[in-house]
Amino acid sequence: MKPQTKITISLLILGLVGIQFIPTKRNRKSVVNDQDFSSVYQVPKNITKLLSSSCYNCHSNQTNYPWYANIQPVGWLLQYHIDKGKKELNFSTFGQLSSRMKNLKIKSMKSQIEDSKMPISSYLYLHPEADLSESEKGELIAYLDSLSAQNAIKD
Amino acid sequence: MKNIIIPILGLILSLSISSCSNTSSSEENNDNHDHTEMADHNSEGNSETLSSTSQLVDNYLKIKNALVSADREAAASAGEKLAKAATDFDLSSFPEIEQQNGKEILEVIKENAEHIAKSEIEHQIEHFESMDNDFIDLLKISDYDKNLYQQYCPMYNDKKGGTWLSDSEEIKNPLFKSKMLSCGSIKQTIAGQ
Numbered sequence: 001m002k003p004q005t006k007i008t009i010s011l012l013i014l015g016l017v018g019i020q021f022i023p024t025k026r027n028r029k030s031v032v033n034d035q036d037f038s039s040v041y042q043v044p045k046n047i048t049k050l051l052s053s054s055c056y057n058c059h060s061n062q063t064n065y066p067w068y069a070n071i072q073p074v075g076w077l078l079q080y081h082i083d084k085g086k087k088e089l090n091f092s093t094f095g096q097l098s099s100r101m102k103n104l105k106i107k108s109m110k111s112q113i114e115d116s117k118m119p120i121s122s123y124l125y126l127h128p129e130a131d132l133s134e135s136e137k138g139e140l141i142a143y144l145d146s147l148s149a150q151n152a153i154k155d
Numbered sequence: 156m157k158n159i160i161i162p163i164l165g166l167i168l169s170l171s172i173s174s175c176s177n178t179s180s181s182e183e184n185n186d187n188h189d190h191t192e193m194a195d196h197n198s199e200g201n202s203e204t205l206s207s208t209s210q211l212v213d214n215y216l217k218i219k220n221a222l223v224s225a226d227r228e229a230a231a232s233a234g235e236k237l238a239k240a241a242t243d244f245d246l247s248s249f250p251e252i253e254q255q256n257g258k259e260i261l262e263v264i265k266e267n268a269e270h271i272a273k274s275e276i277e278h279q280i281e282h283f284e285s286m287d288n289d290f291i292d293l294l295k296i297s298d299y300d301k302n303l304y305q306q307y308c309p310m311y312n313d314k315k316g317g318t319w320l321s322d323s324e325e326i327k328n329p330l331f332k333s334k335m336l337s338c339g340s341i342k343q344t345i346a347g348q
Contacts, residue, residue: 098259100263101263107285
C-alpha cells in the first residue's frame with residue numbers, strides 16, 4: 001500500500017472515531033406535558049398506540065432512539081429528520097396552536113395518511129413495525145374526521 | 156481487499172467507543188417559532204413596506220389561476236409571494252379586538268402558502284382548497300374593495316366537495332388539474348367594501 005493511502009485511511013478512521021465524542025442533543029423530554037395531543041383531546045387507546053408507534057418518533061419531543069442512533073454520523077442524520085418532522089408537526093406542543101391551526105394540522109395529517117405519504121417510506125424501511133395497515137389507516141382517519149367535526153362545532 | 160477491511164475495523168472501533176458516550180441530554184425549545192417571527196416583524200414599525208389585504212388576495216387568485224392551467228411552477232411562485240405577504244402583513248390594520256384572530260388567520264394562510272411554494276401539484280391543490288374559508292374570515296375583519304365569489308364543486312375529494320374563491324362569476328375549476336373546468340357553482344358572494 002502506498003504511504004499516501006495509509007495516511008488517508010488512518011485520518012478517516014481517526015475522524016470517524018473522533019466524531020463519536022461530539023456531544024449530541026437528545027429529543028427526549030421526561031414528562032408528557034399538558035399541551036400534548038393526548039392531553040388536548042380524549043384519544044382512545046388504539047389511536048394512542050398507533051400514533052406513538054408510527055408518528056411520535058419524529059413528530060414529538062418523545063423519540064425512542066434505536067441503538068444505532070449512538071453512532072455518528074447516523075445519529076445526526078436521524079436528528080435532522082426529527083427536527084424537520086417537528087417543524088411540520090409536533091404532537092408534544094399541539095395544545096399551543098390556535099384552533100384554526102389545529103384544524104389545518106388535523107386535515108393535513110389525514111391527507112398524509114390517506115395518500116400513504118406518512119409514515120415516510122425511508123423511515124419504514126428501517127422501522128417496518130411503524131407501517132400502518134389499511135384498517136389502521138381507517139381507524140386513524142375516522143378518528144381525525146371526528147376531531148374535525150368536533151372542532152367545526154366549537155367554532 | 157485491505158482497502159475494505161480497514162474502514163470496517165474503524166467502524167467496529169467507533170461502535171464500541173460510542174456506547175459510553177451520549178448520556179447528556181438537552182432540551183429543545185423551538186416552539187412558537189412563527190409567533191416570535193411575526194411579532195418581530197410587527198414591532199419593526201411601519202418603516203418597511205407592509206403588505207395589505209389586496210396583496211394577499213391577489214396572490215391567492217394567482218395560485219388559483221395557475222392551478223386552473225395546472226401550472227405547478229406558477230402556483231409555487233405565487234405561493235411564495237403569498238407566504239411573504241402574510242408574514243409582512245400590517246397587523247395594526249385589524250380592529251383592536253380582532254388582532255389575535257387576524258394573527259391566527261395569517262399564520263394559517265402562511266402555512267398553507269409555504270406548502271404550496273414547495274409541493275407537487277396534488278398537494279398544492281389540497282392546501283389551496285383549505286384556504287378559502289380563512290380568506291373569508293380575513294375579509295370579515297379587513298377591507299377589500301372588489302367582489303369575490305366562493306365557488307363549489309361537489310365532485311372534489313371523493314364527492315365530499317371542494318370550495319375556492321374567484322374574482323369572477325365565471326366558473327374555472329382549479330381543483331382538477333385543468334380537467335372538469337366547468338364543475339362548480341357560486342356558493343356565496345363576498346361583497347367588496
